[in-house]
Amino acid sequence: MTTDEAAIPTSVATAMRAELASIAGSTVAEIIVEVPSYTDAFTGKMGQKISNAVELALAGFLELATAHTGADPSTPIRPALEGAYDLGRGEARSGRSMDALLAAYRVGARVSWRHMSASAVRAGLTAEQLARFAELVFAYIDQLSAASVAGHADELATTGRVRERYLERLAAQLLAGAAEPDLAAAAERAGWQPPRTLTAVVLPEAKLHGAMASLDPRTLRSTEDVPGEEDLVVLLVPDADGRSRPALLRSLDGRHAVVGPARPWEAVHDSYARACRALALGLEAEGSAALDTDERLADLVLRADDGALADLRAQVLAPLADLSPGAREKLAETLRSWLLHQGRREQVAEELFVHPQTVRYRMTQLREIYGKRLEDPRTVLELTIALGVDLGKTSHPSATVAS
Structure with a gap:
């Protein structure tokens, strides 16, 4: 059979077209019953848009079904395809997945086929033409479904990119220390719950x-x-x-x-x-x-001004300047540990891996060098700050050098 012989006669299509509004109404009613998530969607502006899309799709189908030589039954006409694409985008904007819409397409195909095939048979459609009619219905629904899926995906991608930009702007404002009202507004625009x-x-x-x-x-x-x-x-x-x-x-x-x-x-x-x-x-x-x-709060506080810290260290260690580098390093190390352990000789010895008597000997040297300054709270504070930072531990400004 040629394409022209298989095409639905214009007279049959005209009779079917006269019933489109009724068929569309029946299709919508059946969708509401079988796809409960659309009960609310069919009320208001969205409902009217979907109803119009159903009628547009049926009209587009009839135009395709009456096409003659050269017609491609797998390609719906543009208005119906665009309507299906817009439906998919609308679903994404409403926060719904494609499950409900694809279910609606299946219900719509069944209901419209039932009504339109009955109308076509009454108008004299042959068995071969009816078979072509069924073929077109399934091809048409597949194409409409694909267009809606594409619209849904595109809307999600667009929405995602827009929201991502809003989130990036919010992050930038947060790091810049923007005013709280501005931050609250930015968070709301981004749909981000603080x-x-x-x-x-x-x-x-x-x-x-x-x-x-x-x-x-x-x-x-x-x-x-x-x-x-x-x-x-x-x-x-x-x-x-x-x-x-x-x-x-x-x-x-x-x-x-x-x-x-x-x-x-x-x-x-x-x-x-x-x-x-x-x-x-x-x-x-x-x-x-x-x-x-x-x-690391102690490090952060003590090193807030590295130049000042270096000057302080040089100042408090000035009494050791005349010693050899080795002796100066050992005494400074012992003094630091002594301050941080608050004069506990055994702990100092354990940390430095020396005998407690060695600690006693070194501290005797330090007392001779510093004199009574090792008993001065201000000097103890300065020594603790200057020396304690190297250990990365919390210093003890109140520490006193025990005898």
Whole structure:
């Protein structure tokens, strides 16, 4: 049979076209019954749009079905295809998956086939023409479904890109310390629910993918460059404070990360500033662990002005200047340990791997050199600050040198 012989006669199509509005109404009613998630969707503007799309699709189908030589039954006419594409985008904007729409297409195909085939038979359609009619119905529905799937995917991709840009802008404003009303507005635009706290994490971009997999999905990523550093990125991790902080640090193990303190979400710029300060000072963690700035507060405070610290160290160690380099190093090392252990001779000896009598001997030398200054609180404070930082431990400004 030729394409012309198989095409539905114009007279039959005219009779069927007269019933389109009724068939569309029946199709919509059946979809509401069989696809419950569309019950609300068919009320209001969206409902009218879907009803119009159903009638447009049926009309497009009839136009395709009456095509003669050269017609391609697998290609719907453009208006119907565009209508199906728009339906898919509408589903994505409504927050629905494609499941309901594809189910609606199946129901629509069955109902419209039932009504239109009955109308076609009454109008005198032959068995061969009816078979072609069935073939066209299935091909047509497949193409409409594909167009809707494409529309749904495109809308999600577009929406995702727009939201990603909003999230990036929010992260930039947070790091810049923008005003709280501006931050709240930016969070609302991005559809991002603010957490209690945020923690700034700086790490190499190459380590980003693995880290993100174990972090809170609300984690923000900044596209801003880290001052003075290359190939580093900034993450703002929600609610990683208190008992949750150890889990964050474990998830960053081996990723060369620097972790700032947890701060109220609108004040995370302070967390970022501290992480950047730790980077600038060259602080390092032990082994593969992430650098936890909460554990290095003494270093951060004492090295806030490295020049002043160097001057202070030179000043308080000036009494040792006349000694040989070796003797000067041993006495300075002993004095530092003595101060940090608050005069506990056994602990000093253990730390320095020497006999307690050696500690006693060295401290006698130091008392002879410094005299009563080792009993002066101000001198003790200055010595503790100047010497304690090298150990990376919390100093004890109130320590006194015991006899």
